Amino acid sequence: MDFTPTEEQGAAQGLAAQIFGDLATHERLAAAGSGTDAELWKELCAAGLTSAVEEIGLLGLVLLLEEQGRTTAQVPFAASCVYGLLAVADHGTGEQRERLLPPLRDGTAVATGAFPARSGLRTDGEGRLSGVVPYVPWLRDATLVLVADADRVLWVVRTADPGVALLPVETTAPWSAARLVLDRAPGERLGGPGPELNPEPSPDPEAEAGTGREPEAETGQTAGAGMYGAVLAASRTAFAGLQAGVCAGSLARAVAHTTTREQFGRPLSTNQGVLLRAADAHMDTEAIRVTAYEAAWRHDQGLAYGAQALTAAWWASEAGRRVVHAGQHLHGGTGADLDHPVHRHFLWGRQLDSYLGCGSEVLEELGELLVKEGSQ
Structure with a gap:
């Protein structure tokens, strides 16, 4: 295996190091308090670093996040890229990618995720979700949140929709976190409606959660657990x-x-x-x-x-x-x-x-x- 960055990955990392080094200074971070640096986020998106993630892959994203970590820059970069851009690009339908990816690329939409799933959110027959997630990072900045129900099926929830409440939570690091409360909130299943869910319980959804690959069967809860x-x-x-x-x-x-x-x-x-x-x-x-x-x-x-x-x-x-x-x-x-x-x-x-x-x-x-x- 060769971890040497490609030319595109190296260029993106260099640009990220420059932007974070110039803008994520101690003085600016102190002035931001526990909130997100909106100007820095706009600069990163305008420079094309968010949209570049689809081209430079997960290894490229890791390189960019190293530069963010060096300065502890207060932007939802990791969350929006991994729970938004990569999740939709890798697992969304063609229609979902066409609709959801453009605003995630330019930063007008921000995504986060309720991961790992420890909340046991429930869905009804109409695709509405209920339950509480005690803590979601960068949720106060998010327009979209990726959640998993009890069967590990993934749903995209819009934070501005009815039935969605965000209650600010202060965490050890200033990650603009919040408690997510869903009361029959509308959700959009990532990957589309898919086949009819298997009424039998999943054999072991937790065991599938760490595999990093799709299971062989693409139906029912096992497909959701694989995603x-x-x-x-x-x-x-x-x-x-x-x-x-x-x-x-x-x-x-x-x-x-x-x-x-x-x-x-x-x-x-x-x-x-x-x-x-x-x-x-x-x-x-x-x-x-x-x-x-x-x-x-x-x-x-x-x-x-x-x-x-x-x-x-x-x-x-x-x-x-x-x-x-x-x-x-x-x-x-x-x-x-x-x-x-x-x-x-x-x-x-x-x-x-x-x-x-x-x-x-x-x-x-x-x-x-x-x-x-x-x-x-």
């Missing part, structure tokens, strides 16, 4: 890439601090304990990056990548938490300043750790998937 699993695997990969950038940014700040701050007449970076802590953080960051790259590359090559996506999620959760803690600790007393830029990386790292799932849960799911694949 849900594919979107979930893509989102885990994308957010692992975001975590790689968050960790790289935290470590870069720690290195800059320890090489310029002196103690007893010499830089802190000459202390062996500091060197070892920074080296461990570097290795953890590289592990997150390479596992995210592998999962994304396999997606773009049309290969099964459910196990790789879970591996990337595990590293991003477990190692990501270690890295952002190390970044803060290496700043000494300065790291305790809530207004210091490194604290923002700490908050993002912890939020991504929570969002991807605690390491033990992800590891258990990975083990179950490997056992299932080994028995086939």
Whole structure:
């Protein structure tokens, strides 16, 4: 496998690094508070970075999200691309792609997703959804939200429709999150109406959720679970890439601090304990990056990548938490300043750790998937 970016991917990453570096400054982020930087979002869309995701693939998106993570830029880039652009492009009908993709490409529509699905939303015979999702990232910015019902069938819900309520929720990182409350809200099934749903319960929808590929049968709940699993695997990969950038940014700040701050007449970076802590953080960051790259590359090559996506999620959760803690600790007393830029990386790292799932849960799911694949 070759993770070397293509010319298009490299150009997009360079442009993203420039835009995030110029606009996602500490001063602008502080002024934005817990809200989204609307000007930055418009700039990213105007530069064609959102629309480019369809061409550069999931690996290209991971590269762009690394640049966002380095600066902890407050825009719904990851959510809108993975739950909107890629989900519709990969699984929508021709009519859905023609109608939904143009506004997602230019940023006039913003998508997010209620993933992983832990809410048990219900659908009636008319395609109306009811239930509560306690927390959805970037929901306050979204015009569309991708949700899964109890059978893991995917539905696109418009946040402005009747029966849809958004209740703001503050999270560890400023992700413009909200609680999603649906009361017989109209939904549009991703992929079209499809065949008649099997009235029998799905044999094991959770087991299908981590495969990253469609099941053999394209009918009933198993088809819905396969699509849900594919979107979930893509989102885990994308957010692992975001975590790689968050960790790289935290470590870069720690290195800059320890090489310029002196103690007893010499830089802190000459202390062996500091060197070892920074080296461990570097290795953890590289592990997150390479596992995210592998999962994304396999997606773009049309290969099964459910196990790789879970591996990337595990590293991003477990190692990501270690890295952002190390970044803060290496700043000494300065790291305790809530207004210091490194604290923002700490908050993002912890939020991504929570969002991807605690390491033990992800590891258990990975083990179950490997056992299932080994028995086939």
